[in-house]
Amino acid sequence: MKKKIGVYICHCGGNISDYVDVEQVRKAVENEPGVFLAKTTMFACADSNQKEMVEDIAAQHLDGVVVASCSPKLHLITFRAVTERAGLNKYNYVHANIREQVSWAHSDNKPGATEKAIRIVKSAIAKVNRSESLEPVKVSATKAVAVIGAGVAGMRAAIELAEAGSEVYLIEREHFVGGRVAQFDDLCVSTETGKTLVTRLYDEVMKHKHVTLFTGAEVIETSGSVGNFNLKVKVVPRYIELRCKEHQLQDAIDVCPVQVPDEFNFNITMRKAIYHNYPSEYPQLPAIDIKNCTRCGECEKVCENINFDQKTEYLNLKVGSILLATGFDPYEPKRGEFGYGEIENVVTLPQFKRIMHYSKDKLMYRGKQIKHIAYIYCVGSRQVDGENKYCSRYCCTATIHSAVTAKNKFKDIYNYHFNRGIRTYGKQEVLYDESSRKGDIYLQSFEDAPPVVEKKGDKTIVKITDILTNNKELEVEADLVVLVTGMVPRKENSIAGLLKVPKGRDNFFNEIHMKLRPVETVIDGITIAGASQGPKNIMESMNSALSAATKSFSIVNAGELALEPTVAKIDKENCEWCGKCDEACPYSAFTKIEYNGKFIAEVNETICKGCGMCLPVCDTNAIELIGFTDKEVESMIDALV
Amino acid sequence: MEAGKVNNSPKILVFSTEKISDPAIDMAGLLKLHYPPTVYTIPVPCSSAVKPKWILHALEQGFDGVFIAADGTDCPYGESCTEKTAQVMTATQQLMKDKGIDPARLKMAAICSVCSEPFVKHVKSFTEYLKKPSN
């Protein structure tokens, strides 16, 4: 219990004192236990009063302070700062809200308002009597960030973090960097191609001595918390030595007898077991796909740098923050969905882009020239029956861009867009306008009546009830049907499971708050970037990558983190580990430890957010939340009754 | 006499939440939406942090009713809040029954950060309920 509490009751220039008799409140509380001085003030928040409070606290050695004024949302922090300036620990300050919840709410009942104000101030005094000085939980932070995924978002974030002054580990599961953008040629709103963008970013990554790139690398174990995460990384070998001779490598690729579908080209082409995705790929060193390699030894005969003795390595990294930029998968249509997998000239948009890449003057697919192209939008997005209710955001623009590119690049191209309402938002609108001017045909249906693709003899027909022409039944004979497949979350995303990153309804990573904290997760120290958080185009991914880099950097930059000390506390004697608190905790802040020959729960103060969800579930009442202990809450209740 | 009016009105303790429902209660004041001054608020971080023990303490010490102004789905600590707050409700009402306290003296509703009007409606109708002589 305290002996020297100072109480300040604010008039708020009449906002309070017009309805609450502040002098009566002062008299009613001045003899409460522990109260040393009780004053009224015209404006508690005014500089002059703040100065007076600082003098009182310092000169009178006050050990607790209550200000009864407006809502704590406005001035709790102001007055905590006042007590700190006076040398009193700020947790000995309690705020009483007698404006929003008293004088204004009860301006129709002055005696009632005054009585309520008295009780509220008394309850604040009761609370401050039981409050304790607290120090922030200090955690040292390792000045290094792990960036998971070396697509364009991950690379951009890594460059930014290194430029800002952090050590960066860029961890890529594939043998090559660039992610999905490496699979793109021409890009919208830019003269750049996907490959040149990847090259530019890769060059910058390699230039930075503070970025270490690991390819073929995957995080397999994690521990620790914000400031100090430990990652165990598995790095699989390429089976090819560095500094190899280029022509020998090409020879090695040539002699390899194994042919497997090339995933980089969405299986429309084949590749060898020793491969790279495209000639100038980064890193410019091929890899051996050991799963498909028959170990026939042909490559070793023509190339001295093949080394099958390379072993899988395990690294332990320590970082202060983790930035996830694990990207997306293109939606894979089900067999039979708009004829996919059954009708041979039905392909996906990513495949179409690769088909364009491999065509020269004429657009060719499976040996036939393509002239009439039907694009079916929203495949795997905005599903009526399926799980994916969301819009994939980038595909309308990407499709129109591809259609316009096809028209510019090849002769005799006719585009038919079977859409559900074109969403070329913002400046992308001009592209839609351009395609319409170039004669592209747009046909639209609603969600409930999608177009139908069918085979009639050797012809592929797309049918639609077009709402743009008074619901006419229209048919188009197409040489190629392109299914505009949306973005879906990465199927294989083990790191998310290891770190328990929360996912949204759409199964993409979930941010804490779309507007307040769009790149942070509820797990302190873990940020999310790019399409791992939801569909985005390249520019939007970059913005989110740069934002995430800033957040991760500010975590590791100071070298030390100060966390709120208002966390859960275990009564060791009363705790009989039952695990209910662990189940209730949304942050996994509890661990089971041994204590005096029994098992009890322990709170990790750096993880606990002080929500208190664990409090009511404890059967033995062995958990208290600092600032909301039973004594504090019950004494407040006693004062209010 | 107005003071008499104050004393006759049932006392309600509201557990509000610092980030969601307490701002709504603040805004009720800002908008001068009046409600009985016998409604008192203790803000906590999250509505699923309210211990049944606290509720029983309030009812036993003389509060006529306890109202949990829950975060609902807006809870900054995650979506499980709704379910967990409901569990607190159920558990407490069971304890109340065991002690012979009318379980309807505990009420809960989700109050979003701008739900000032719903808040006032809730506490007014709760007050009316508690006023009935049988309660």
Place this chain on the structure above:
Amino acid sequence: MPEQKETLEYDVLVVGGGIAGGESALNLANIGYKVLLLEKELTIGGKMILLSKVFPTLDCAACITTPKVSEISRHPNITIFTSTVAKKINKIAEHRFEAVILKKPRYVNVPDCTGCQLCEEACPVSVTDQYQYGLVGRKAAYIPFSIASPRAAAIDIDNCTLCGACERACPTKCIDFTQTEEEYLVKVKSVVVATGFNLFDPLKIPRYGFGKFKNVITSMQMERQLAPTRPFNTILRPGDGKMPDNIAYVLCTGSRDKTVGNPICSQICCMYSIKQAQLLMGALPMADITIYYLHIRAFGKGFNEFYAQAQDMGVEFVKGKVGKITENEDGNLILRYEDIESGVVKEAEHDMVVLSVGVLPNMEISETFENKNLELDPFNFVGQPDILASPAKTSIEGVFVAGTASGPMDIPDSILSGGAASAETTSYLRRASL
């Protein structure tokens, strides 16, 4: 002549105190840089602080903005100048910029003002309230709105009669009519342009009758009617104060329209209209809401689900272009539109029409740069020469762009863009120190 004040020095000058500029300033300040934040209005928080709720989460805009705004205004590394514009900015050398800024007098000593509103009560002058978008009046001595930051009074000197009533009413004697314009020279190492956007003025489309028919309002006016700091405490049509029960939204007002010189989509109007429709259904349960649209651009995270929710709630979506609006004697409005599904021109009667006005560039900032050219894109937004790898970079090295200054975007995108601008500024500043 404005009063010449001393020279100020900071690491970064952020022009614009809306949500994007605020995010940039906060990130930079958290890393340890000293930031000067300029805001031409009386309050920071930009357009967002005036909004009702935000899509698609329907959380209250003020509830999101105010904590951020108070974090910005309390931050020891951020200095805020409200009522202040950048007159000119020159790049002297790499990492050396000089700006001349002009601070207009508020006639109130902000640190002493407690926001008690007694001056407002005392002031005899009533004028149109720009922060309520003309829906109601305010005094010449006024607090912009209850959640303004700083929440301090200001004197609208153009309308003030200098009667002195406010001075007499003020308990802290903070009103000071001797204040004059102040000019400062500011030296900084880097500049963030976060000057936001302008709303399309529907007077430019006379056939919609805005300004002539009282019950044709803009979406921003509806936003104010729905906001927690709203003027009427309910939804009213301005013509006669009747509660509307059949409201129409006209999308693409001033967007995707070459005849008004704006060919691009404004990116936010579909969603804010859908949001308002949902809020209206809550506020006026008996009202019918019809949205006239060309394409619904529900592209962001959770947007399409939000659109579907509005359809389930009973909001009617009509694919059609509104050609002309006329007024009946009772103040109701007749919309003549091309119904795209049937291909027929139709008419419909509504008792209130909301024009979903679009986003236009705020071009002034490019003229502020004197010796270097801040290039604009074809639509007069700030150009992004490396849009794919460095979206925040502008044509001037060391000048970065945040938020809607570079094009239409919603709040999450503006905040991400603000984050990107702060990241690029950080690495630019770091190069200065190496």
